Amino acid sequence: MIKCIAIDDEPLALKQMLAYIKKTGFLSLVADFDSAIEALPFLQNNEVDLMFVDINMPDINGMEFVKSLNNPPKVIFTTAYSEYAFDGFKVNAVDYLLKPIAYSEFLKAASKAQELYFKPQEETIEHNDEYLFIKSEYKLVRINYRDIKYIEGMREYVRIFLDNDTPLMALMSIKKLVEHLPSKDFMRVHRSFIVNLNKVNMVERMRIVFGKTYIPVSEQYKAEFQSFLDDKFLK
Numbered sequence: 001m002i003k004c005i006a007i008d009d010e011p012l013a014l015k016q017m018l019a020y021i022k023k024t025g026f027l028s029l030v031a032d033f034d035s036a037i038e039a040l041p042f043l044q045n046n047e048v049d050l051m052f053v054d055i056n057m058p059d060i061n062g063m064e065f066v067k068s069l070n071n072p073p074k075v076i077f078t079t080a081y082s083e084y085a086f087d088g089f090k091v092n093a094v095d096y097l098l099k100p101i102a103y104s105e106f107l108k109a110a111s112k113a114q115e116l117y118f119k120p121q122e123e124t125i126e127h128n129d130e131y132l133f134i135k136s137e138y139k140l141v142r143i144n145y146r147d148i149k150y151i152e153g154m155r156e157y158v159r160i161f162l163d164n165d166t167p168l169m170a171l172m173s174i175k176k177l178v179e180h181l182p183s184k185d186f187m188r189v190h191r192s193f194i195v196n197l198n199k200v201n202m203v204e205r206m207r208i209v210f211g212k213t214y215i216p217v218s219e220q221y222k223a224e225f226q227s228f229l230d231d232k233f234l235k
Helices: 011-023 036-045 062-068 082-090 103-118 174-178 219-232
Strands: 002-007 027-033 050-054 074-079 095-098 125-127 131-136 139-144 148-154 157-162 168-171 186-190 193-196 207-210 213-216
Touching (some): 002 011, 002 103, 011 027, 011 050, 011 103, 027 036, 036 062, 050 062, 050 103, 095 103, 131 168, 148 174, 148 207, 174 193, 186 213, 186 219, 193 213
Parallel strands (some): 002 027, 002 050, 050 074, 074 095
Antiparallel strands (some): 125 131, 131 139, 148 157, 148 193, 186 193, 207 213
16 A cells, blocks of 8 residues: 645645545555645644645745755646646656546546555666667666767666757766766766767866757766866866
8 A cells, every 4th residue: 555645726626636546456545734834734643645736826836845854755746737737756756647537637647656655666668779668757768878969867767868859858977877878989988977978068177068059077087077078188
């Protein structure tokens, strides 16, 4: 059983969420709240596996609330505003539900949480010399090495930025991924970033420039990256 709580300042929306949780056999409702502030003391004193959190709430919105937690449980956001969807992934949300929420959509999101809860270390990578397959949203997706610009690590997730500027999200650690990338082409330059060296066209004050994105080179990796630059620098 996955122990969960629900937080929503709209009584009808909270009532529906509680009904959905009770209807779902692998979820166990341990508490519900109509504000994030009320939920905080409970989280400090009780173990919770999953939170269903509305984003648009008074005092502090759901996303800022989750960001404020030191060790947050897994979270599924709910809201009436679709523009928050991508921001949800920035705080490692399991999923994002747009109101009004059908039970089929709720069950799909809850099932994703169940998979993460029981298989938190599951990572799927298959590769050869030119491409790799990774598991993303229940699909195996082929990615050509030459199409990768850089990779950003986000705790349990990575975002792989491709030439088409559409990032691909995958459940795996950046440490695991770097082990499978060809070292002659890819370099870790920061605890949160791997870059494709073939795509590095500009470096400014030890920051790698990809359009409007600046990727810092941390002290830990600066010597290795500087060696790469020195080797390519025309004197």
